[in-house]
Amino acid sequence: MSWPSSPGSSTTHSSNPFAGPEPSATAIRDLNIEARVPIRLDSSSTSYYAWKTYFNLVFREYYLTEHIDGSVDNAYMCSDPEWSAIEATIIRWFYQTQEFFGCHQDNSTIDEYCMRLKMLADELRDIGAKVSDDLMLSTLTAVLNEDFGNAASNLTPLPQPTFQRVVAYLKLEERRMTKLKQRVQHTALAAGRPYPDGASPM
Template sequence: MDSPASTTTNSSNAFAGPTPSATAIRDLNIEARVPVRLDSSNSSYYAWMTYFSLVFREYYLTEHIDGSINGEYMKGDPEWSAIEATLIRWFYQTISKDIFHTVVVEDDGACAVWNKINALFTDNKLQRLVFLQQEFFSCHQDDSTIDDYCMRLKMLVDELHDIGVKVCDELMLSTLTAGLNENFDNAASNLTLLPEPTFQTVVVYLKLEERRMKKVKERV
């Protein structure tokens, strides 16, 4: 089982706080820590970025990717360089082939690779905003299950979050309700009776209602 990186002091590097052990970082199972493969064809960016952000905080690696330390200056530090190589390997291991070929450049530091990958999903904000809003407000259940429908909505909300647009619970609920198919007309009316409904509680309610309707059909 992976254990948190041991900390050391090293007067030759510029870390202000604890410095991670290159050996401990190298031996981490990154697929277990970041169980997501980043792909431009799906909505995996928010999860990928969130998992990596937790790893950076847990193992004192933030300075390697936030630009606060001059990577060129630190190249002479063996521990720093070893951790840089591990971080870059992690990034390449958890992205799709098309993203890899888009961002890979020889001699890039971890900060440069991290920023390039993130830029693929956060640049062109206006165009992405227009597209995602259209997708969000036109999202309907049609013949899909409640699980699939709600997941599509949540993934669109996550993509909007990636470009700095927060969708409140009230808007998520109204969009969810408006897009339900006609089989859920009664359930949609009953949603007003739920005390302080949230997206999560409404999803649970609708899934239970879906199960109930399925049982009724089976008895007919």
């Protein structure tokens, strides 16, 4: 995991100005990060800098800066269970404070919704919190609007479902539903029932 260093900052372990007592993985895990970082990261640059500032304060207070400033080789430290546990907790914090998990389809098309999810996943990746295909898939299907209720239930039998395959399926289902709605509207017009309560055009 890495965090953008400020210009001229040292990358050596010994000169880290915020080095301190090794934090407890248990204490870090139990920290209420949403209370410490009351900013949900979205695509605006303003929210990003406020979000990052709050996180930097937490990292400094709990001596976690070495986990994100590039001063320690994470590949070397991954064999340390305590270090790995803290790394996992920090990644979970990023997820908890990211707009990715509050993103809903609402009235967006499948294309618009999936592009939004992909952009947010890319932002998470840029801060070292990679979103797996399984997580993308579960997030996508969990917050589809009610029109896709039947479509979501039909995803289980799909062989080796991936994010791309499910998106392709949902696009086909969206087109099918659009054509069905158009057919219903056409039938209503043909039957002479285009206006509610028996009203007729002027």
